[in-house]
Amino acid sequence: MTGGGFLARNIAGFTQALESVLVTENLSRIPGFMQGLDPRVKVITLLLFIIFVGLAQDFPILIAILILSLVLVLLSKIPMALYFKRLFIFIPIFTAVIAIPALFITPGTPLLSVAGKAVITLQGARTAGLLILRVTDSLSLGLLLIITTPWTKFLVALRWLRLPSLIVDILGMTYRYIFLLLHTANSMFMARQSRTIGGFTGAENRRWLGRALATTMVKSQYLSEEVYLAMLSRGYQGEIRTLSELNIRGRDFVWMAFTLSALSLILWSIYR
Template identity: 30%
Template sequence: MTFDSEYFNIGYLDSLSYKDTFVHRLDPRVKLLVSFVFILFVVSFPKYDISGLIPFFIYPVFLLTAGDIPLRVIAKKVLVVSPFALFIGIFNPLFDTNVLLTLYGISITGGWISFMSIMVKFTLTVSTALLLIAATSFLGLCEALERLKLPKVFVIQLLFLYRYLFVLLEETFRMLRARDARSFGKKGRDIKTFIRLISVLLVRTVERAERIYQAMLSRGFRGEIKVLRRHSLRFQDFLFALFSVSIFYIFRHYNIVNILGETLGRTLR
């Protein structure tokens, strides 16, 4: 993974959020809260329950398809962070060796099941978080956070982060290119040069911050920034929230997979 490709990757996730679909049009507050509730429901499952989790895939799949977001992008990002979850659960099979069920002569221990359950929960929650970002503009999320009463200082920090992330990346990009243009083979790409690059970048950032502050003062800044409100709650927002939360509730209290299996079994018999 080179720096260039990562840069365009971030820009790509950003550009996805400018689409205009049903999911993109929903009020960001609703999306944020529903996704939060979704994550709470998912993590509330006991550690041996996998089948109960499966129906929950409907929510990320819905965001993915209705939001017209390519699966590849999200899948790749989930894979990148997956080692974290992997290391949380990797020792479960060693510690928990109770055999819970036997499938075609292979005994499956509680450890393996709880490990699988961690991985499923991880996939559900992380993909939902990523899809939330891809389907809501960053500004929309900031607006939502502000209107949900997050302290304004944090929201403004996030806004500045969004504004200057791309500027900073471009600056880094230029410096790395300048380095590569004059370094041959291993020389010039060692850690010493890298540390110097980082420190130069820091100094430049501080200088830029100073200039930005002057620009703000020149336009009458006195410690107050207004966050623009673009969205308003509509009927479909309420409907979406009500509908999804009740589905999560049903999924949580009735094991849909078991019920389906039993009815299917009965009709076949």
Template identity: 45%
Template structure:
């Protein structure tokens, strides 16, 4: 079996499993799953803004601990939740903030080869930035994991997001999922027909053929999806089966978030 095909099949299968796992978590019996999606979108947006306005690391750390507590109350696995944020964060935000370690004026903290000096102020700035970004991403990820994608997109209308954009996002998500299934089937089919090892040129040829076939299938599927939507009465606006109803639980959650955000903003001013 070709190593390249094996890796491609494994990666596509992992993406499918992650998508299914995220959808399954959004339907669990948890705290955040019981809230109205519209209330969650507005409240989490307010929490993210508050996290970026705060100037106190202890307050942002407390907000992150609150995020972990909400994840636990919503039946989101702690290990999965933490890894999704902090494994990738150093490679993106860390690389962007790396120059601040050496360029920010302040007392020296460590001396490195080539005359590089890490300042105490620079290290504090980088850690503060990582904490702030990590908290913001954790809040956004928690919102996505505890809300079905269709309900989340429908809730964006509260923020006056155009209906056309909401519909495009919804179709894109589902369409990507369909393409992943097709890709997985194509790689699995090719794998079952390969005996022995392939050369590098043969691997590239097979992967190129799969990519070309996938492109043709995606174009064909897009036309079929649009015709199917029109035949079912689509006229530019997507209706949901569950419009949602705001209850006392949603009002209590909104009031608690409003008090917390108000306190953070007051201390930040």
């Protein structure tokens, strides 16, 4: 591995991570259907959909929810290419490990023989198909929530949902400072690249990476101490108080009514 390649890949990775977040932030603020909903309503309704996706046993219901999520993506003016790219990054990670064995180990009617030995059963294919669809639906709904909700509003919604304040505050600060540390790490990589001619061995790169990680950790510890003092300075007494500036409007009620109707229909189809 050459030094240039190793460093260039890391710098590109950091930059890409930052760009990706910026794109998401911008999409969450454009005037689309989901962006216009109250974040609390969005969190609750999409979470309910995800729970129902877990309960659903039929392909038509899961396909209908997938189509619904794609319609919402369109109504929210999210570029389809970006959406599918993010969706299909995760699906193999979450499903392959479980879905592939299920094809072969689920007993039932033989459907296909692989290499003359392993047999894919009809029931196995159905189980794997349902699993892939469930994961796709859940990820699609989750992505919809993340892409159309500014991170700050998402935190306010979590606070409103009574998630412990400490957890929400830590989430908020982690997100805030990860960018600063990413910038620091990026600068360290660039500083090394600017003094690099030729290549390094893998062992040298690993040693340098270890030192860089340690330095970043020491810096983050110093930063956390200073941040704590800055919070104390402005009156922090153990729990962060915030202004809640959310309000539910007509569009939210329409969406809630639609969600309840759709979920009732799903429930009816499951238990009829």
